[in-house]
Amino acid sequence: MKLILSLTGAALIAALIAPGAAMAAGDKAKICAKAEKRYQKLFGKPSSKEDVVIVKMYKYTFCPMEVTVKPGTVVRWVNVDFATSHSTWFKEAGKEESERLFPEEKTEMKFDLPPGEYPYLCGPHWQSDNMIGKVIVAP
Ligand SMILES: [Cu+2]
Numbered sequence: 001m002k003l004i005l006s007l008t009g010a011a012l013i014a015a016l017i018a019p020g021a022a023m024a025a026g027d028k029a030k031i032c033a034k035a036e037k038r039y040q041k042l043f044g045k046p047s048s049k050e051d052v053v054i055v056k057m058y059k060y061t062f063c064p065m066e067v068t069v070k071p072g073t074v075v076r077w078v079n080v081d082f083a084t085s086h087s088t089w090f091k092e093a094g095k096e097e098s099e100r101l102f103p104e105e106k107t108e109m110k111f112d113l114p115p116g117e118y119p120y121l122c123g124p125h126w127q128s129d130n131m132i133g134k135v136i137v138a139p
Contacts, residue, residue, distance in 0.1 A: 032056070032063035038080040042104060052076045052108065055133065057086040057101065060125050062133035069111055071137055078106045086131070087123040097123045111137050 035058035039047045047054035052074040056063040058081050069075060077088050079101040088107060089097035098107045100123070111118075118135045125131035 028061055028065065031059045031061045034058065035061070035063040035080050039078065042080060043078075047078075050076070054078060056080045057122070060084075060122070060129035060131045062122070062131065065132070066134045066136065068136040068138050071115065071139065072110065072112055073137075074108055074110045075135060076106055076108045077101065079103050086125065088120050088133075089123045089126075090118060090120045092119055100124070111135060113137055115139050 035056040036047060038058065039054070039056055047056065053067055053069055053076065055067060055075060055077045057077055057079045062077075067075065077086075077098075079086050081103050083103065085100040085102045087098045087100050088109070089095070091097075101107055115137045118137065120133050120135070122129075122131035122133075
């Protein structure tokens, strides 16, 4: 009994000192690996084989979180989650939030924009789960 208690104590301390706000990069990488598997299962090919740039939405994460594209590139966001809806919202650029995308739904945006960084959010999850992403337009 004493052993069990001290183990619980150790786990508690580990939980307390673990960074709470930001998810570890390793966890994000695992989530994105699963998101890609899920994409392939749903759409029958790797997301890299599409003729547009794909960003998957999965487990409160944009995968990849950051993409660099040339001007005029089309980026397509695809929800590969099981039940959660997500959105894209280029709030800083003064754009309106996209429709809520349910699993297997998608939205696209053509980046006919000057070179620069375009951060965006998921409307329902940016505050609670830090679900954010960035498109960098580079010449
Ligand atoms: Cu979301």
